[in-house]
Amino acid sequence: MKVLVLNCGSSSIKYQLFDMTTTTVLAKGLVQRVGMAGSTIDYRKGDNGKKKVHECDVLDHKIGIAKIFELLTTGEDAVLKSLQELDAVGHRIVHGGDKFSSSVLLTDEVKKAIRDCIVFAPLHNPPNLKGVEAVEEILPNIRQVAVFDTAFHQTMKPEAYIYAIPYMFYEKHRIRRYGFHGTSHRYVASRAAQLLGKPLSELKLITVHLGNGCSICAIDKGHSVDTSMGHTPLEGLAMGTRCGDLDPALILHIMKQYELTISEMDNLLNKHSGVLGISQISSDLRDLEEDWPNKSERANLALDVYSHRIKKYIGAYMAVLNGCDAVIWTAGVGENSPIVRSIVHRDMSWLGVKLDVEKNEVTWRGAEGDITMPDSRVKVLVIPTNEELVIAQDTMECIS
Amino acid sequence: MSQKTVIVYGAATLGQELVQTVATAGCDVILIDHSEEKLKRGLVRVEASLDAEIARWGLTTGEKRAIMSRIKSSTQVNDVTKGWLVIETLKETLEVKRQLFKELDAICKPETILASNSATISITEIAAECNHPQRTIAMHFQSPIAKVPLVEISRGLKTDEATYQAAVRFANMMRKTVISVYDCPGFVTTRIILPMINQAVKVLEEGIAPCEQIDTAMKLGFGLNAGPLALADKIGIDTVVFYLENLYTETFDQSYLPAKLLKKMARAGYKGVKSNRGFYRYGEDGLRTDNSGLKIEQLSQTNR
Numbered sequence: 001m002k003v004l005v006l007n008c009g010s011s012s013i014k015y016q017l018f019d020m021t022t023t024t025v026l027a028k029g030l031v032q033r034v035g036m037a038g039s040t041i042d043y044r045k046g047d048n049g050k051k052k053v054h055e056c057d058v059l060d061h062k063i064g065i066a067k068i069f070e071l072l073t074t075g076e077d078a079v080l081k082s083l084q085e086l087d088a089v090g091h092r093i094v095h096g097g098d099k100f101s102s103s104v105l106l107t108d109e110v111k112k113a114i115r116d117c118i119v120f121a122p123l124h125n126p127p128n129l130k131g132v133e134a135v136e137e138i139l140p141n142i143r144q145v146a147v148f149d150t151a152f153h154q155t156m157k158p159e160a161y162i163y164a165i166p167y168m169f170y171e172k173h174r175i176r177r178y179g180f181h182g183t184s185h186r187y188v189a190s191r192a193a194q195l196l197g198k199p200l201s202e203l204k205l206i207t208v209h210l211g212n213g214c215s216i217c218a219i220d221k222g223h224s225v226d227t228s229m230g231h232t233p234l235e236g237l238a239m240g241t242r243c244g245d246l247d248p249a250l251i252l253h254i255m256k257q258y259e260l261t262i263s264e265m266d267n268l269l270n271k272h273s274g275v276l277g278i279s280q281i282s283s284d285l286r287d288l289e290e291d292w293p294n295k296s297e298r299a300n301l302a303l304d305v306y307s308h309r310i311k312k313y314i315g316a317y318m319a320v321l322n323g324c325d326a327v328i329w330t331a332g333v334g335e336n337s338p339i340v341r342s343i344v345h346r347d348m349s350w351l352g353v354k355l356d357v358e359k360n361e362v363t364w365r366g367a368e369g370d371i372t373m374p375d376s377r378v379k380v381l382v383i384p385t386n387e388e389l390v391i392a393q394d395t396m397e398c399i400s
Numbered sequence: 401m402s403q404k405t406v407i408v409y410g411a412a413t414l415g416q417e418l419v420q421t422v423a424t425a426g427c428d429v430i431l432i433d434h435s436e437e438k439l440k441r442g443l444v445r446v447e448a449s450l451d452a453e454i455a456r457w458g459l460t461t462g463e464k465r466a467i468m469s470r471i472k473s474s475t476q477v478n479d480v481t482k483g484w485l486v487i488e489t490l491k492e493t494l495e496v497k498r499q500l501f502k503e504l505d506a507i508c509k510p511e512t513i514l515a516s517n518s519a520t521i522s523i524t525e526i527a528a529e530c531n532h533p534q535r536t537i538a539m540h541f542q543s544p545i546a547k548v549p550l551v552e553i554s555r556g557l558k559t560d561e562a563t564y565q566a567a568v569r570f571a572n573m574m575r576k577t578v579i580s581v582y583d584c585p586g587f588v589t590t591r592i593i594l595p596m597i598n599q600a601v602k603v604l605e606e607g608i609a610p611c612e613q614i615d616t617a618m619k620l621g622f623g624l625n626a627g628p629l630a631l632a633d634k635i636g637i638d639t640v641v642f643y644l645e646n647l648y649t650e651t652f653d654q655s656y657l658p659a660k661l662l663k664k665m666a667r668a669g670y671k672g673v674k675s676n677r678g679f680y681r682y683g684e685d686g687l688r689t690d691n692s693g694l695k696i697e698q699l700s701q702t703n704r
């Protein structure tokens with residue numbers, strides 16, 4: 001069984017082709033600058049093959065996907081004899097609103113629902129949909145599956161997802177917490193259960209996903225009960241360039257004082273804030289960690305603010321869950337920053353966390369494992385995420 | 401490339417603003433002007449304007465680089481053939497625009513759309529000497545183009561539906577709302593705002609209230625972003641006079657007869673922001689440096 005996983009952004013398409021009989025990656029890559037001059041397509045045969053970059057005009061998502069199909073089926077690095085070999089296509093869809101609590105086979109009805117959710121994710125859902133429609137045009141009979149970033153969090157109860165603003169906004173406009181990175185939180189939670197040797201149904205877990213966007217999730221018996229991202233991916237943890245939690249009155253105050261427009265304020269919060277805003281050095285944690293703690297006071301401050309916010313959420317979620325068996329770190333920063341992990345877990349012994357400093361230092365670059373002392377009541381695990389694999393697995397499940 | 405490239409003809413203020421807006425929306429754009437020096441200055445100003453956006457968090461440095469990479473410039477009129485759409489932003493006089501359109505019409509393929517940014521001149525007249533008037537249209541972008549979310553589109557008598565639809569799609573891609581009229585100089589905005597400016601100048605002339613108070617009254621009273629005199633300075637006093645005269649010729653409506661003070665100011669070189677002095681004084685950065693505004697006596701005989 002061969003499954004293609006697509007993640008269509010506004011100007012990029014990430015793809016990965018799986019052979020699900022053996023759960024191996026046959027090929028993967030990235031189309032960049034869709035709809036712009038100088039588009040490129042990266043192509044890698046296998047999981048660790050050598051990257052080849054092809055330059056070509058990719059005017060829209062359909063041309064990009066057609067090009068991906070061409071690379072998969074022709075030339076010396078082809079991995080498919082023909083597109084007939086392809087069994088299904090799985091799509092990452094950012095926002096499913098409150099209509100989808102799991103992955104689903106794509107139908108006209110599902111597409112309409114995704115379209116209805118554009119208002120919640122105006123930058124993401126439209127290109128996601130374009131990807132679905134492009135595949136449909138090229139391969140009219142192929143089965144396609146939608147895997148939503150928001151679906152996993154649909155198990156949250158109203159007390160976790162209702163905002164304390166006039167209820168009319170929820171009733172009329174479905175304004176509420178949705179949460180994101182659901183595929184990743186779900187994957188690392190089930191992987192943690194395997195590592196801990198216990199069924200998911202007996203575990204209380206806190207998963208910390210730190211990539212470009214950052215979110216944290218409280219998981220009880222395998223169900224998301226609370227998460228830090230909200231109606232949009234701006235809420236919660238401090239991120240590379242996003243502010244996360246903020247006194248909402250500040251938005252009004254700053255807009256008034258600097259006479260900012262809505263789009264300027266939007267940019268300020270989404271692109272000029274986070275660790276970049278504090279440090280004025282970089283949005284990339286690696287730049288701030290270089291030579292830590294001697295780089296600069298502001299670099300340290302940015303790291304401290306970033307880490308403090310995570311610590312605060314871990315404490316809050318331990319209270320929400322009434323306990324915690326393990327904290328799981330994942331995604332770019334989570335998997336690769338012993339510094340952030342050590343700042344967060346410093347002085348957490350009262351809450352039952354005893355970090356093994358040495359294990360913390362060596363668990364990175366794709367390594368997986370427990371980084372606590374044997375007598376740590378709460379375990380801390382580092383688990384590389386694999387959203388593409390989850391999408392491929394969900395796709396298999398939905399078509400069988 | 402030609403599928404996506406837009407040509408902006410004329411590197412003065414409106415041209416600069418338009419180039420910035422088009423490139424920000426993700427299109428490749430070529431700025432054309434016969435003067436190498438004007439082109440250079442135009443591009444420097446575009447960059448400065450993007451830097452100002454970054455300073456107020458409206459843009460990131462990465463986005464600025466991407467925007468600048470989409471902008472090319474040329475002194476060669478023949479480069480207009482590289483675009484699917486040409487928008488001119490030359491001086492607001494019929495002869496200049498008609499001449500350019502005649503030239504463009506001869507060089508460009510018949511399907512290339514020729515748009516004029518004219519506010520007060522009939523597009524039918526501008527296109528009078530074109531062999532393919534069906535592809536001509538007026539698109540009035542208002543300054544500051546990056547900020548004003550409106551484009552007024554005027555179809556000439558011979559403009560075809562395909563040209564109109566393409567112009568609307570392009571405006572929407574720039575994230576602008578479109579208001580459409582048929583061959584109507586002044587569109588809606590200019591037609592209505594000019595008598596207000598003219599009347600404000602008359603109120604000043606008659607000594608009813610000083611500059612600052614006139615602007616404050618209109619701003620607060622009607623929730624406007626700028627008062628009529630500050631607005632006139634921004635548009636350019638000489639341009640306001642041009643607009644008024646064009647619309648007076650068009651309509652013979654008395655409310656478009658330019659107030660005497662406006663003509664005096666234009667002649668004296670008090671052209672507004674661009675000459676650092678109009679109803680108010682301005683620094684090189686275009687920001688106001690005084691609060692009280694022009695005193696009528698300054699332009700009267702006794703105080704020459």
